[in-house]
Amino acid sequence: xxxxxxxxxxxxxxxxxxxxxxxxxxxxxxxxxxxxxxxxxxxxxxxxxxxxxxxxxxxxxxxxxxxxxxxxxxxxxxxxxxxxxxxxxxxxxxxxxxxxxxxxxxxxxxxxxxxxxxxxxxxxxxxxxxxxxxxxxxxxxxxxxxxxxxxxxxxxxxxxxxxxxxxxxxxxxxxxxxxxxxxxxxxxxxxxxxxxxxxxxxxxxxxxxxxxxxxxxxxxxxxxxxxxxxxxxxxxxxxxxxxxxxxxxxxxxxxxxxxxxxxxxxxxxxxxxxxxxxxxxxxxxxxxxxxxxxxxxxxxxxxxxxxxxxxxxxxxxxxxxxxxxxxxxxxxxxxxxxxxxxxxxxxxxxxxxxxxxxxxxxxxxxxxxxxxxxxxxxxxxxxxxxxxxxxxxxxxxxxxxxxxxxxxxxxxxxxxxxxxxxxxxxxxxxxxxxxxxxxxxxxxxxxxxxxxxxxxxxxxxxxxxxxxxxxxxxxxxxxxxxxxxxxxxxxxxxxxxxxxxxxxxxxxxxxxxxxxxxxxxxxxxxxxxxxxxxxxxxxxxxxxxxxxxxxxxxxxxxxxxxxxxxxxxxxxxxxxxxxxxxxxxxxxxxxxxxxxxxxxxxxxxxxxxxxxxxxxxxxxxxxxxxxxxxxxxxxxxxxxxxxxxxxxxxxxxxxxxxxxxxxxxxxxxxxxxxxxxxxxxxxxxxxxxxxxxxxxxxxxxxxxxxxxxxxxxxxxxxxxxxxxxxxxxxxxxxxxxxxxxxxxxxxxxxxxxxxxxxxxxxxxxxxxxxx
Amino acid sequence: xxxxxxxxxxxxxxxxxxxxxxxxxxxxxxxxxxxxxxxxxxxxxxxxxxxx
Numbered sequence: 050x051x052x053x054x055x056x057x058x059x060x061x062x063x064x065x066x067x068x069x070x071x072x073x074x075x076x077x078x079x080x081x082x083x084x085x086x087x088x089x090x091x092x093x094x095x096x097x098x099x100x101x102x103x104x105x106x107x108x109x110x111x112x113x114x115x116x117x118x119x120x121x122x123x124x125x126x127x128x129x130x131x132x133x134x135x136x137x138x139x140x141x142x143x144x145x146x147x148x149x150x151x152x153x154x155x156x157x158x159x160x161x162x163x164x165x166x167x168x169x170x171x172x173x174x175x176x177x178x179x180x181x182x183x184x185x186x187x188x189x190x191x192x193x194x195x196x197x198x199x200x201x202x203x204x205x206x207x208x209x210x211x212x213x214x215x216x217x218x219x220x221x222x223x224x225x226x227x228x229x230x231x232x233x234x235x236x237x238x239x240x241x242x243x244x245x246x247x248x249x250x251x252x253x254x255x256x257x258x259x260x261x262x263x264x265x266x267x268x269x270x271x272x273x274x275x276x277x278x279x280x281x282x283x284x285x286x287x288x289x290x291x292x293x294x295x296x297x298x299x300x301x302x303x304x305x306x307x308x309x310x311x312x313x314x315x316x317x318x319x320x321x322x323x324x325x326x327x328x329x330x331x332x333x334x335x336x337x338x339x340x341x342x343x344x345x346x347x348x349x350x351x352x353x354x355x356x357x358x359x360x361x362x363x364x365x366x367x368x369x370x371x372x373x374x375x376x377x378x379x380x381x382x383x384x385x386x387x388x389x390x391x392x393x394x395x396x397x398x399x400x401x402x403x404x405x406x407x408x409x410x411x412x413x414x415x416x417x418x419x420x421x422x423x424x425x426x427x428x429x430x431x432x433x434x435x436x437x438x439x440x441x442x443x444x445x446x447x448x449x450x451x452x453x454x455x456x457x458x459x460x461x462x463x464x465x466x467x468x469x470x471x472x473x474x475x476x477x478x479x480x481x482x483x484x485x486x487x488x489x490x491x492x493x494x495x496x497x498x499x500x501x502x503x504x505x506x507x508x509x510x511x512x513x514x515x516x517x518x519x520x521x522x523x524x525x526x527x528x529x530x531x532x533x534x535x536x537x538x539x540x541x542x543x544x545x546x547x548x549x550x551x552x553x554x555x556x557x558x559x560x561x562x563x564x565x566x567x568x569x570x571x572x573x574x575x576x577x578x579x580x581x582x583x584x585x586x587x588x589x590x591x592x593x594x595x596x597x598x599x600x601x602x603x604x605x606x607x608x609x610x611x612x613x614x615x616x617x618x619x620x621x622x623x624x625x626x627x628x629x630x631x632x633x634x635x636x637x638x639x640x641x642x643x644x645x646x647x648x649x650x651x652x653x654x655x656x657x658x659x660x661x662x663x664x665x666x667x668x669x670x671x672x673x674x675x676x677x678x679x680x681x682x683x684x685x686x687x688x689x690x691x692x693x694x695x696x697x698x699x700x701x702x703x704x705x706x707x708x709x710x711x712x713x714x715x716x717x718x719x720x721x722x723x724x725x726x727x728x729x730x731x732x733x734x735x736x737x738x739x740x741x742x743x744x745x746x747x748x749x750x751x752x753x754x755x756x757x758x759x760x761x762x763x764x765x766x767x768x769x770x771x772x773x774x775x776x777x778x779x780x781x782x783x784x785x786x787x788x789x790x791x792x793x794x795x796x797x798x799x800x801x802x803x804x805x806x807x808x809x810x811x812x813x814x815x816x817x818x819x820x
Numbered sequence: 821x822x823x824x825x826x827x828x829x830x831x832x833x834x835x836x837x838x839x840x841x842x843x844x845x846x847x848x849x850x851x852x853x854x855x856x857x858x859x860x861x862x863x864x865x866x867x868x869x870x871x872x
Binding site: 447448450451452454455458459462471472481484485 | 831832834835836838839842843
């Protein structure tokens, strides 16, 4: 293209339409599955006795569908629509755009098939099996190439704030996804994660928390910064505030992951970092929320008439509410009450339904008339959608708040001056929250109904309408070499140097003791004071440098990457480099027998971790209810770790020392046989399906590769060991009056459940590894 | 003399009671608001301006 002339570009809006419609379709599927599994918690029969419809298999489908299919597709639509207009360039490649779209839909279809079949990695929001992981990584690279290539071809030099958030999303999600999905396959459909025990837990929640941060938050913030000013027809309230919002948010968010593991066996320094950084997140989150809401200055009147503004305002408000609640829940003492309960479910749904769902609806209602050149079919119907959604959400969230607090109080309650548990039977807490669980179904159904109304409204709007692709006239300018930022100018600039000095000082302050600690504290204070002094006297230099940074996408991306990578490096590297055999506290786990390993894989397949934890926290009520608190050493060989995040049923870390085989058999066959009123599914298919002994040899080989100290057993010996243990269990069951073929899956699962809490031995004094 | 009232199962009851009370307040307020005549709402909304 020659410079110095006007050209008309036509945007690729076809891809935006495709992603938008896909988001609506998958949104219906994801929410429908959500309503179904919420119903199953009230009526266990609602899985119709089908393995593939059981709660443990469908809950991952629900979360994955909502996060990656509904919000993912919505995000891609918003990113592609706004980026083209903000950088004044058509998407770089139609081929890559189409590959991105169809590849992503194929991944979703693959997930929708494999998850109900029980093909899972057993880690929350990271359940998809390894071939799909590779596909996700590849398609994400396609997205990244298409996006950055478009930036390289832009006709607008400066990158608007929305683009910053998209850049942070693309590079951080790639980093998180790749690290947390590192696995070694045992077969075409199964793998073990390379991290185990506490390392796996830490990496998982570094990923899990930041999936919320960088998949569900930063791209939607970018969308907010583009679509909210467009809808309000006025620029963002404070561009300066958006600079502070962006850099502080991307730097702080990544550190907060360990707040998912408070009061567990995770080392305390990590727990405190997670809690502290979560509290610090209050500031940027609320800065962003206020920047969004105040953008409506002088346009609040539109709130009465324009459903787009209505959805955006409610969505941003829910963002503020959820980001207030998150840090609150990260305070260790609050977490002691709330963790593992429905309060957390309320929190995530305030974010997913309120922030993501309403921002999506606002964006869709805004896009439809512009992409199909026809007004929305019915504004009244959109208003009904808003009120149905809002009422449903409030019912859902208030029910889950009440339920969670109820559970927390009851499970922690003691009697007789704190010497005994007041509600020793877990089922008592379940019975207490039944009406609230039913209220959740009502709330969820209302929200889904509103969403269906939107789907109908949009379908009526676009049916038979002519599609429109946006166009723009741009003036092609020659690149100006003076605006380029060299490596030296990027890093040897006042903002970067002062920030680095202050950070180095704070790290020395945080991680050392004695004189070094004081030097670190003084260094931090000096760094901050000098930065303030320099900014006050030479502030224009800072501004000029940032203006130049905004026209240089590569240095901007590098600095963003450094901001997000620091937290992960400091938290994770110490945990990955230590010799895990020395981090056992006073216990060291023995390896699972082949049959126990087969049973463990069944436990993972059925998604038992969705309702049962295996982590007795360092809290008195936990110890009184479940036994001695869990030590690091007890799960060091667990690939994947199974500490869990929710207790719809009791903790199972020491269940192996409580009951006989017949109890477990009866309980798995029909939990109501043992526990009247239980809402756990009946696992009848385990009684008829044969155990896959043939896979064990490959699985144990991979475990050995991962450092699990298995002896070098031959495949024949592994087979024999597994079958002999199965025969022993079946024999014992026969004595107890239960007749089952030793080769059935239920026997393997019983072998695993019976070893929980018994697989450790007292560790000897730590010995340094041989040099 | 005062009699000490002890709710043995307060953990079981209080969260639900709190939800029920809050719901009643919200519902009552919503009912009152939706049944208010438009003239009355208009007059009440303009009360701060009556002294000017």
